Amino acid sequence: MAEELVIQGSALGKQFGENVIAVEDANFTIPRGSFISLVGPSGCGKSTLLRLISGLIEKSGGDLLVRNAEVVGPRSDIGMMFQKAVLLDWRTSIENVLLPDEIRGTIDTDAKKRAWDHLQLVGLKDFEFSFPRQLSGGMQQRVALARLLQTGADIMLLDEPFGALDEFTRERLNDELLRIVEGPDITTIFVTHNIQEAIYLADQVFVMTPRPGRIAAQIEIDLPTPRNIDMTTTPEFNNYVQQVRDVLAGHLDGQPL
Amino acid sequence: MSDIGSDGVLAGVKELSPIQKLAMHGLVFLIIFGGWEVGARLGYVNELILPAPTSIAYRLYEMFFVTGSIYWHYIITMYEATMGFIIGVSIGMGLAITAAISPVFRRYWAPYAVVFNVTPGIAVTPFIIAWFGFGWSSKIALAALVCFFPPFINTLTGLLHIDKDATELFRSLGSTKKQFFWKCQIPSALPIIIAGLKLAMTGALIGTIVAQFFSASEGVGILMQRFAFRLNMDGSFAALIVMSLMGLSLFTLMEYMDYKVLYWRRHSRMEEVGSKRKRKWLAENGDFSA
Ligand SMILES: Nc1ncnc2c1ncn2[C@@H]1O[C@H](COP(=O)(O)OP(=O)(O)OP(=O)(O)O)[C@@H](O)[C@H]1O
Ligand SMILES: [Mg+2]
Numbered sequence: 001m002a003e004e005l006v007i008q009g010s011a012l013g014k015q016f017g018e019n020v021i022a023v024e025d026a027n028f029t030i031p032r033g034s035f036i037s038l039v040g041p042s043g044c045g046k047s048t049l050l051r052l053i054s055g056l057i058e059k060s061g062g063d064l065l066v067r068n069a070e071v072v073g074p075r076s077d078i079g080m081m082f083q084k085a086v087l088l089d090w091r092t093s094i095e096n097v098l099l100p101d102e103i104r105g106t107i108d109t110d111a112k113k114r115a116w117d118h119l120q121l122v123g124l125k126d127f128e129f130s131f132p133r134q135l136s137g138g139m140q141q142r143v144a145l146a147r148l149l150q151t152g153a154d155i156m157l158l159d160e161p162f163g164a165l166d167e168f169t170r171e172r173l174n175d176e177l178l179r180i181v182e183g184p185d186i187t188t189i190f191v192t193h194n195i196q197e198a199i200y201l202a203d204q205v206f207v208m209t210p211r212p213g214r215i216a217a218q219i220e221i222d223l224p225t226p227r228n229i230d231m232t233t234t235p236e237f238n239n240y241v242q243q244v245r246d247v248l249a250g251h252l253d254g255q256p257l
Numbered sequence: 258m259s260d261i262g263s264d265g266v267l268a269g270v271k272e273l274s275p276i277q278k279l280a281m282h283g284l285v286f287l288i289i290f291g292g293w294e295v296g297a298r299l300g301y302v303n304e305l306i307l308p309a310p311t312s313i314a315y316r317l318y319e320m321f322f323v324t325g326s327i328y329w330h331y332i333i334t335m336y337e338a339t340m341g342f343i344i345g346v347s348i349g350m351g352l353a354i355t356a357a358i359s360p361v362f363r364r365y366w367a368p369y370a371v372v373f374n375v376t377p378g379i380a381v382t383p384f385i386i387a388w389f390g391f392g393w394s395s396k397i398a399l400a401a402l403v404c405f406f407p408p409f410i411n412t413l414t415g416l417l418h419i420d421k422d423a424t425e426l427f428r429s430l431g432s433t434k435k436q437f438f439w440k441c442q443i444p445s446a447l448p449i450i451i452a453g454l455k456l457a458m459t460g461a462l463i464g465t466i467v468a469q470f471f472s473a474s475e476g477v478g479i480l481m482q483r484f485a486f487r488l489n490m491d492g493s494f495a496a497l498i499v500m501s502l503m504g505l506s507l508f509t510l511m512e513y514m515d516y517k518v519l520y521w522r523r524h525s526r527m528e529e530v531g532s533k534r535k536r537k538w539l540a541e542n543g544d545f546s547a
Contacts, residue, residue: 056425074429086422090444090521092534102440103432109542116545125546129535131527151430 004032006155006187007053011062014048021212022048026062028206028215033184037198037205038191039244045213046191050157053189054078066155076104079153083160085140087132093119093143094128100151111150118146121180138162138169145173149180156181159191171229174201178227199240200227207247217247308491316495327480327499334465334476335503337393341400342461346454349405353412357442363413370409378403378464382471396468396476403464404457411453415446448519455511462504477503 007030014023022045030036038046051057052064055074064071066078087096097115101107119128122142132140141162148156161177162170178201181188192198198205202221209216221240223231231237273281290310296302297309304312320327352370356363382399389395419442427437469478477499484492520526 051425054429056428074431076431078429080426080429082422082426084420084422086420086426088423088441088444092531094538095534099440100430103427103430103436112542113545120546129531129538131521131531133521134524134527134531 005029006032006067007189008065008068009053009062012049012052012059012064013061014045014052014057015060023052024212024214026215028218030187030189032187034203035178035181035188035190035201037202038189038208039193039195039198039205040208040213041210041248042193044208044210046208047159048213049208050080050159050189050191053155054080054157076151077153078155078157079148079151081141081144081148081156081158081161083163085132085137085144087140087143087147089132092129092131093124093135093146096132096143097146097150099147115146115150118149119143121149122146122176138165138173141165141173145177145180154186156186156188158188160193161190163192170197177201182226195241195244196232199223199237199244200232205240205244207244209248217244219243219247305488305490308494312491313494313498316491317498320495320499327477330475330477330480331499331503333393334469334478337396337468337476338400338461338465338503338507341397341402341464342404342458344397345401345404345461346408346457348401349407349409349453349457350412350450353409353416356413357416358438367413370406374406374410378406378460379467382467385468386471391472391474396465396473399468400461400464403467404460407453407456407460408450409453411449411456412446415449416442419445448522451511451515451519455508455515458507458511459504462500462507466500 007028009026009028012023012026013021015021026049038049040046048057052059053066053071055071055078059071066075088099091099094112094115097118098107098111101111101115116128119125122145124139124142124146127135127139132143135143144161158177162173165173174197180186190198190201199221205217205219205221206215207217207219208214219240223236223240293302293307294309294311297304297307297312352367356367378399381402385399385402386395389398423441423445424437427441432440465476466478469476470482473479477496481493481496481500484490484496516523516526520530
């Protein structure tokens, strides 16, 4: 069975102003249903690459296809989540989750039912009518995740979604995220600074290096699924960690600090 | 309970029981006004400079309950201030919204608003009287002029300083500019807009009263002026207190609006509004979990 490619980039580039080359010569293909981690040091262009794919910014060169169509702007099959939950403080959880439907004018009983179910799915039963300021950081991200699910997008771009949370909460949310996006339908790109996290979650890790921002390696992660935390101590796992480190170190060696 | 690290100006004040607190307030009140009263009665303070509190209180009683002479002045002043407020705020917010929507307008027109602001509005009073005459319209015009700027600058700031991620979220959801404006920009800006309205309210009252000082046939400002000309100091002070009362009532009104509108900034209000919305939701949609 041939893999269906949802996202394809070739010689993709993005330059800001005269000097900043945020992304250069990115070549990649992302099959439907896969989970890609994008890992790399701060400023290497991870967010820029994500924003290119989401259609929020325009590329400066190369090609970028989503479902075989050139990306020209935001599209409804792509949803995003950020490090901050970006909830509207004056709306309850359920009202925040319904925002995508409100904007698209698709609010009806069915949409409300789905919003309700999404909140249950992310573990926010009994918090449907809480305001963001009544919720912890982790719960706020859960609302943001429910809102992302509500968009119905099957391509999810997550920019360090749990990066601001404590380690325990982050690990739990990572596992819940895996459970939600697993299966052949949802394609996920997950940005992180954390090498272990990147490997643990992904089918494939893209390692990015800075100045100019390049995808220096694409590492297939051949660990059994579903993942569990015990795998992170296996030799195979550590082998992957070492591979990623080598890519980053190899790049950084000759670089001025 | 000790209150080390407690809030603001009250830090370091020892926690008292409610009765003790009341007693403290009473004591301080007594020291200030008792001392003042005694000083005035014993002739240490010239009644022509600072009348005794009881004389002022009597004058107030007379104005409100014997002759009732204050009401018309009160109403007309409130009317002028409120109209000035409404007009000034409308213009200020209207310009701010235009400036927020149109970069060209912002770039080439808004700077005049800033020049306008650094010119003391009160100093324009003679022109305003010349243009609008001696009647109520000049009071309203000055009130509007004085209170126009805070809503303008606050609304503009609030509308423009929107979280970058929120902007991207709305864009990625395919939001129109209009949807973004109503669902994100306006509510995000409300706290700072309301702060601007509070300043404007005070400004409107000041503008009205200053214009009345200049020339008027009715209003608390001219009432005070007349008392002062006749060296009737209790009357002047009584008028001053009436002005404070006006300020206080308008302030309370604004605080109430703040309390009602900005519910998401207060924990008790969030609980209240949250459970109200829950009841409404359940009434409309039933319980999906059931
Ligand atoms: N709008 C912009 N205008 C100019 N330069 C930009 C812009 N956005 C990003 N950059 C620059 O592009 C480079 C890559 O930025 P990007 O935000 O993609 O990095 P990142 O890998 O996401 O970093 P972090 O891990 O800190 O989030 C940086 O040098 C950044 O300063
Ligand atoms: Mg980033």
